[in-house]
Amino acid sequence: MVSNILFLAAFSLSGFRPAQSQSTPSICDNSTLLIDSLQVLEEAQECTTVAGDIVIQYASDYPATMEFPNLESVDGSFLSINFDEDISVTRLSAPKLTTVAADVYISRWVKLTTINMPVLTTINRVRLNNLPSLTSANFLATLETIENNYEVTNTSLKEIKNDKLKFAIFVEIFDNRELEKFELTALTNASYNVALRRNKPGVEVSLPALQEVFYFDLQRISSLEIPELEQVIGHFLVNESTVTTVEAPKLQSVGLWYDPSISITNNKGLVILNSGSLASLSFPALEAVQLDLLIRNNSELRDISFPMLKRVTGNIGLEGTFESVSFPELEKVGGIFSVGNDESGFSCSDLQGFKSNGTIRGDFSCPQYEELPARGSSIGESKEEIEDWLKWSGQPSQPGQPDKPNHGARLGSLRSMSAVVFSIAISVVSLVL
Numbered sequence: 001m002v003s004n005i006l007f008l009a010a011f012s013l014s015g016f017r018p019a020q021s022q023s024t025p026s027i028c029d030n031s032t033l034l035i036d037s038l039q040v041l042e043e044a045q046e047c048t049t050v051a052g053d054i055v056i057q058y059a060s061d062y063p064a065t066m067e068f069p070n071l072e073s074v075d076g077s078f079l080s081i082n083f084d085e086d087i088s089v090t091r092l093s094a095p096k097l098t099t100v101a102a103d104v105y106i107s108r109w110v111k112l113t114t115i116n117m118p119v120l121t122t123i124n125r126v127r128l129n130n131l132p133s134l135t136s137a138n139f140l141a142t143l144e145t146i147e148n149n150y151e152v153t154n155t156s157l158k159e160i161k162n163d164k165l166k167f168a169i170f171v172e173i174f175d176n177r178e179l180e181k182f183e184l185t186a187l188t189n190a191s192y193n194v195a196l197r198r199n200k201p202g203v204e205v206s207l208p209a210l211q212e213v214f215y216f217d218l219q220r221i222s223s224l225e226i227p228e229l230e231q232v233i234g235h236f237l238v239n240e241s242t243v244t245t246v247e248a249p250k251l252q253s254v255g256l257w258y259d260p261s262i263s264i265t266n267n268k269g270l271v272i273l274n275s276g277s278l279a280s281l282s283f284p285a286l287e288a289v290q291l292d293l294l295i296r297n298n299s300e301l302r303d304i305s306f307p308m309l310k311r312v313t314g315n316i317g318l319e320g321t322f323e324s325v326s327f328p329e330l331e332k333v334g335g336i337f338s339v340g341n342d343e344s345g346f347s348c349s350d351l352q353g354f355k356s357n358g359t360i361r362g363d364f365s366c367p368q369y370e371e372l373p374a375r376g377s378s379i380g381e382s383k384e385e386i387e388d389w390l391k392w393s394g395q396p397s398q399p400g401q402p403d404k405p406n407h408g409a410r411l412g413s414l415r416s417m418s419a420v421v422f423s424i425a426i427s428v429v430s431l432v433l
């Protein structure tokens with residue numbers, strides 16, 4: 001009973017498509033092909049095209065390899081979120097499958113080691129989660145187009161690589177305790193996020209074609225390749241990593257400009273934290289950080305330099321044992337400028353000049369670090385803050401403009417809004433799970 005409800009909740013995620021009858025036997029034409037016994041599995045194995053969704057539930061008599069030898073396309077989803085006893089299948093195989101119109105979503109098959117779908121190229125979303133034994137899923141590399149998510153959570157995959165996918169909305173890679181490499185070499189745009197969290201410490205991240213991402217969230221990485229990245233619309237966060245350098249040679253702008261129609265609930269702009277091996281930062285083209293610029297607790301970092309940075313609409317917070325701080329082009333800091341540095345040789349007086357000549361609007365604190373003020377999160381407060389900044393900074397009323405033509409608030413917020421709606425739909429299901 002419970003499992004049926006859960007199943008329906010998950011199921012409602014994927015869109016139905018009208019069944020077009022063609023294949024034999026008739027279960028191939030069902031709007032839901034529910035596999036819950038060996039007998040149904042054997043019938044389903046005849047299908048070449050499935051008109052609706054394939055939904056796999058627990059059965060005690062499945063073989064160790066579950067194969068769909070004839071299956072070429074699924075007009076709905078390929079879905080299995082197991083709530084019952086552990087499914088004993090170790091290998092799931094569909095050697096001819098090329099297209100799944102909606103989702104490939106497989107969750108909680110604790111014994112599954114291999115997903116073999118070597119010619120699968122087209123999906124709406126892929127979600128693999130809670131598959132702790134999974135060491136191979138070849139379709140992650142063969143996918144050519146995806147409309148929504150590329151999500152891999154809680155597997156034992158060592159590498160996640162793809163050189164064909166150009167676009168995704170969500171790219172979320174969490175809790176993969178064996179992961180060493182993450183390479184999406186064709187990805188140019190991730191319109192909601194690229195996020196890696198709680199994976200094995202030291203993941204090497206390579207995104208050589210990435211030009212634009214909304215939220216960029218990196219934790220526990222050991223290297224980062226982003227030579228083409230120009231625009232991070234939401235935030236850029238590196239946390240708890242063993243990177244020795246973070247270089248973003250083309251990055252021009254980070255951070256969502258305040259938009260009166262949405263509320264900003266955190267201060268994050270460009271944030272680099274808790275990375276004890278980090279010895280150098282290179283952001284030679286960065287001109288604007290909306291919200292906060294925060295660099296803290298990176299014990300090897302000696303020099304902080306942002307040679308082109310003109311505007312930080314939020315606060316600047318720098319804390320550590322660095323020797324030099326350089327912002328030769330800085331014109332406006334909307335919030336406070338806080339520097340915490342207990343190196344005896346460090347001089348605060350050069351930076352003090354930014355306060356004296358009005359570059360910094362808020363407090364200037366150095367060498368004692370002052371915690372950055374939290375941002376009010378109501379829509380009214382955001383609006384007031386924007387208007388206030390515009391008045392103070394004498395910026396044109398199109399705040400996106402100076403950084404990149406018309407790529408600022410409005411478009412960004414529309415995109416983030418639909419993404420939010422979308423993630424709510426997902427979290428309803430995750431909650432249920």
Ligand SMILES: *[C@@H]1O[C@H](CO)[C@@H](O)[C@H](O)[C@H]1NC(C)=O
Nearest residue numbers: 027030031032033034035040
């Ligand atoms: C196919 O659909 C029929 C009618 O809705 C239903 O009774 C049957 O259980 C379905 N079969 C499978 C295998 O899902």
Ligand SMILES: *[C@@H]1O[C@H](CO)[C@@H](O)[C@H](O)[C@H]1NC(C)=O
Nearest residue numbers: 108110129130131132154175
């Ligand atoms: C990974 O999945 C397994 C199986 O569902 C679960 O027991 C475990 O708690 C999950 N681990 C994490 C970190 O979510």
Ligand SMILES: *[C@@H]1O[C@H](CO)[C@@H](O)[C@H](O)[C@H]1NC(C)=O
Nearest residue numbers: 188189190191211212411415
């Ligand atoms: C990224 O994708 C978004 C949403 O589809 C689009 O509006 C934007 O122009 C794209 N950016 C680039 C650099 O391709």
Ligand SMILES: *[C@@H]1O[C@H](CO)[C@@H](O)[C@H](O)[C@H]1NC(C)=O
Nearest residue numbers: 219237239240268271273274
């Ligand atoms: C950085 O990682 C630490 C430890 O996991 C966490 O407590 C903190 O919230 C993270 N900071 C941000 C800004 O995500």
Ligand SMILES: *[C@@H]1O[C@H](CO)[C@@H](O)[C@H](O)[C@H]1NC(C)=O
Nearest residue numbers: 240273274275276277297299
């Ligand atoms: C500072 O970063 C180190 C990793 O380099 C981490 O172990 C430590 O917990 C961090 N300190 C704080 C106060 O977060």
Ligand SMILES: *[C@@H]1O[C@H](CO)[C@@H](O)[C@H](O)[C@H]1NC(C)=O
Nearest residue numbers: 328350351352353354357359
């Ligand atoms: C303000 O002071 C800083 C630090 O002394 C200096 O680099 C900057 O050029 C000054 N800006 C203006 C507009 O005078």
